[in-house]
Amino acid sequence: MSRLLNRERAAIAANLTPMIDVTFLLIVFFVLVSQIVEVENVDLELPRPQEPASVLPGEAQRIVINVIPAPDGRAGAYRMGGRTFSADTEGLAALGASLAGRYRDNPALRVNLRADRATHYRWVEPVFRAVSAAARLSGRDDVEGRINLVVVKEP
């Protein structure tokens, strides 16, 4: 009996180790995600169609081409994977050649096209031709040559 009474009370303390582990994982996640967003996505006013029939992008590996807007509906440049290409014939040829190299490595690569809603179509359509040319330049028959047109779906 005396032995029971003399026992020290058990201390109640939270184990912080799993919480710190989870917190570090969250930090790593946010660091990686924020870098990807910064490199791939330019801040654009994407089209917002009424009652869109769009679908969620799949899990396939993809590369993003941004059409950088300029005044009067023109395109200032095209950006892909952190590289900027001028909005002229030479820039589009360089864009096609760069994409062709990516297609050689990964023929299943998807291309997401992001363009500002105010940009005129004649500055967006050259990207279609550049992607077609890249599929041809890659020399691979298994390149699908498909573009994903990115829009914003209203919540």
Add this chain to the structure above:
Amino acid sequence: MIDVVFLLLVYFMAATEFKLGEEIYRLDLPQRGQADPFDLPRDPLRIIVTSSGPDGYTLRLSGPAQLGPDADFGQLYELLRESRRSEAAAGGLLDADHPLIVEPGAGARWEHAMEAFNAAVRARYTNVTFAPPG
């Protein structure tokens, strides 16, 4: 240390810009392969889009069915849906895989081109493409 870790977590959560709500339309570009020799050519239905002013636009169709002069994208969708042959709409003339070409004019804005494309996809046409700029 845990304080610093929490501060870092809050910073990255606040600084991260998520692109929520972005969705896609799949657009098949012309293939390099040869066309099927047994495939009969079909006259594509062209949707001609022109933009005017900051938000104005006009829509025209190349086929027999015509839109009114002030037609909007909702009316375009209704017309395309009624024109598609299906079990529900027996009077439709076009198959779901009938070629539809969105033909934006020289100064057409991307948002108007995408609205027309959306109307066609929403009406459940499966063969929708873009024409070179007019």
